[in-house]
Amino acid sequence: MAGVRNRWAIRWLRSQLPELVASGVITSENAQAIEHHYTDDQPRTNFAFVILATLGSALVAAGIILLIAHNWDDLSRGTRTAIAFLPLLVAQGLVVFTLTRRNESRPWREAVAIFDVAALATAISLISQTYQVQGTFSDFMRTWLALSIAIVYLLRTTFGAIAYVIGCVVWLFAAWGMFSPEGNPTLFWFLLILVIPYVAIRFRLDRNSRETGTLVIILALASLFGVGATADFANAKVGAIAYAGIATVIYLCGMKFFPQPNGRLHSLAVLGGIAIAVVTIVLSFESNWHMTTRVASVPRSSAANIAVVIELLFPITALSLIGFDLLRRRVAFSVSAAVSPIVTGLAWVIANLCELPDGRWQSTSCSFAAATVMNCYALVLGIDILARGIRTNSIARANFGLLLIAALAICRFFDSDLSFVARGIGFIIVGAGFLVANLMLFRRRAAS
Amino acid sequence: MNMLRVLTFGVVALAQLGVPAAMVWQREQTLKHGRVWKFRTAPVDPVDAIRGRYIALRFAAEEFDAPEKFESGNKSAYAVLKQDKDGFAEVDHLTTRAVETDDVVPVESAWWYKGKQHVRFPFDKFWVAEANAPAGERAYVANNRRDKQNAYVTVKVRRGDAALDQLFIDNEPLTEYVRSHPSG
Numbered sequence: 001m002a003g004v005r006n007r008w009a010i011r012w013l014r015s016q017l018p019e020l021v022a023s024g025v026i027t028s029e030n031a032q033a034i035e036h037h038y039t040d041d042q043p044r045t046n047f048a049f050v051i052l053a054t055l056g057s058a059l060v061a062a063g064i065i066l067l068i069a070h071n072w073d074d075l076s077r078g079t080r081t082a083i084a085f086l087p088l089l090v091a092q093g094l095v096v097f098t099l100t101r102r103n104e105s106r107p108w109r110e111a112v113a114i115f116d117v118a119a120l121a122t123a124i125s126l127i128s129q130t131y132q133v134q135g136t137f138s139d140f141m142r143t144w145l146a147l148s149i150a151i152v153y154l155l156r157t158t159f160g161a162i163a164y165v166i167g168c169v170v171w172l173f174a175a176w177g178m179f180s181p182e183g184n185p186t187l188f189w190f191l192l193i194l195v196i197p198y199v200a201i202r203f204r205l206d207r208n209s210r211e212t213g214t215l216v217i218i219l220a221l222a223s224l225f226g227v228g229a230t231a232d233f234a235n236a237k238v239g240a241i242a243y244a245g246i247a248t249v250i251y252l253c254g255m256k257f258f259p260q261p262n263g264r265l266h267s268l269a270v271l272g273g274i275a276i277a278v279v280t281i282v283l284s285f286e287s288n289w290h291m292t293t294r295v296a297s298v299p300r301s302s303a304a305n306i307a308v309v310i311e312l313l314f315p316i317t318a319l320s321l322i323g324f325d326l327l328r329r330r331v332a333f334s335v336s337a338a339v340s341p342i343v344t345g346l347a348w349v350i351a352n353l354c355e356l357p358d359g360r361w362q363s364t365s366c367s368f369a370a371a372t373v374m375n376c377y378a379l380v381l382g383i384d385i386l387a388r389g390i391r392t393n394s395i396a397r398a399n400f401g402l403l404l405i406a407a408l409a410i411c412r413f414f415d416s417d418l419s420f421v422a423r424g425i426g427f428i429i430v431g432a433g434f435l436v437a438n439l440m441l442f443r444r445r446a447a448s
Numbered sequence: 449m450n451m452l453r454v455l456t457f458g459v460v461a462l463a464q465l466g467v468p469a470a471m472v473w474q475r476e477q478t479l480k481h482g483r484v485w486k487f488r489t490a491p492v493d494p495v496d497a498i499r500g501r502y503i504a505l506r507f508a509a510e511e512f513d514a515p516e517k518f519e520s521g522n523k524s525a526y527a528v529l530k531q532d533k534d535g536f537a538e539v540d541h542l543t544t545r546a547v548e549t550d551d552v553v554p555v556e557s558a559w560w561y562k563g564k565q566h567v568r569f570p571f572d573k574f575w576v577a578e579a580n581a582p583a584g585e586r587a588y589v590a591n592n593r594r595d596k597q598n599a600y601v602t603v604k605v606r607r608g609d610a611a612l613d614q615l616f617i618d619n620e621p622l623t624e625y626v627r628s629h630p631s632g
Contacts, residue, residue: 092464092465095457143467
């Protein structure tokens with residue numbers, strides 16, 4: 001329970017106590033009782049100290065590398081090899097010490113974990129240099145990640161888990177960079193799945209902590225990158241549905257697993273909501289629905305087919321989450337946002353109904369119809385979010401709804417054939433909507 | 449619980465040590481027992497030569513006359529080496545058979561253009577220490593021009609494994625050359 005208390009609020013309250021006693025609002029006994037009440041609420045480990053300890057160990061590791069790199073060529077291969085292993089052996093000794101003697105100290109666990117994985121990277125790179133071992137950066141990242149994940153679990157390090165997820169994204173970019181467009185991203189998902197049990201452990205222990213929140217946000221962002229790489233590799237033109245699926249999964253997970261009091265939203269749900277809005281706006285452009293027979297006629301590899309299956313897992317997961325809540329009659333999410341994969345799927349079917357042009361991406365009546373569906377959906381979504389914001393007295397939500405409508409208007413301003421008068425009127429309506437909605441909300445707030 | 453964690457870490461620690469140790473073992477075997485091949489380097493764009501702390505290498509043997517294109521399909525390709533009259537390595541022919549002899553090296557990619565077969569050897573980076581990197585770069589570029597071709601590398605090959613050993617400038621290992629020619 002203590003974990004969800006706002007430490008800033010407690011600090012403020014404590015600073016007010018002498019003033020409240022002096023002005024006679026509360027007695028000094030009351031002040032003592034309040035002080036005593038919050039004494040047990042002190043966090044066991046100082047968050048800043050954990051960060052400093054982690055940073056310190058990373059700097060020590062980096063310093064060792066720099067010292068070794070100096071005059072490296074004067075040393076024999078054997079000496080260089082011994083030096084390469086030294087930091088790793090020291091780090092491993094510290095891990096054993098921490099596990100046996102400092103197992104309950106979070107700063108120790110976090111710092112030693114970072115030191116161990118940094119020493120491992122040092123050993124691999126120094127050996128690679130000493131023995132002129134060739135290999136790509138993505139090979140190095142893959143080996144490093146595979147050897148580091150166990151440390152996350154053994155030392156229960158959330159910073160380590162966050163660094164691991166970022167490492168997975170770095171691997172993804174190295175393997176699927178602009179110089180190697182054919183990199184298979186399936187391993188990315190496998191590496192990412194390895195950290196999921198740790199996220200579940202953190203979730204069970206302390207779902208409301210800042211670290212757990214950061215971990216799930218980083219994981220969600222990493223998944224968004226992963227879907228992009230997977231869609232590119234799969235080359236099956238179902239990326240739109242996959243993106244709508246992952247955005248909805250993020251939104252639903254934020255709503256379902258991180259419920260907040262007073263109608264507030266967890267940052268994961270906010271990220272999912274923003275992702276749904278962005279995907280919807282992007283798909284409202286007709287050019288994104290141009291289909292061709294080219295994709296279907298390319299011979300498909302089994303790896304590319306696996307990538308398609310991975311892509312389709314996201315909308316399926318989103319639909320399962322929606323179905324589960326509908327069956328249990330516990331709908332705590334915005335239905336208009338959650339139906340994003342269904343609407344996108346419908347638009348995809350419509351776009352594929354026409355006879356596809358051969359080899360060229362070009363406009364058809366079906367691609368126009370698909371884009372129209374997405375435009376209507378974006379408008380409905382914007383209005384629904386706006387209405388929700390007004391209903392729940394949330395200025396941020398109402399403005400987000402308006403922003404979505406405005407973004408839609410701006411996009412159509414640039415790519416549609418509407419007359420200047422129609423565009424002008426459209427902008428006036430959206431602008432007036434902003435003013436009226438905000439005026440209403442501020443008035444209502446002032447009244448309450 | 450704690451003992452289990454320590455034991456599990458024991459396995460993880462062995463794996464962490466095992467990966468670099470295996471790299472050392474394989475390279476040591478190749479460097480000790482492998483057959484020495486000398487590869488003449490080919491001129492490269494000076495801008496491309498230094499990438500951080502390694503010298504990007506290209507080799508004269510990576511391009512050779514071939515009447516028709518080599519097709520490897522989805523299989524890995526290998527180059528069977530032979531010595532030219534000056535003792536430098538050149539490609540005899542390409543194959544998809546992974547024979548573990550001391551005259552076969554893997555090739556990373558192969559393409560054919562106008563009667564010339566091109567390949568890329570996997571040993572294309574020569575790591576240099578931070579202190580020597582700028583001088584090493586200058587020495588390599590100065591001795592690896594079209595009008596002054598004076599650099600080669602030694603590669604030891606054993607059972608299909610190719611280990612880059614030394615980069616020679618004017619018949620001296622790079623480190624010694626940099627020391628004896630401080631001005632580059």
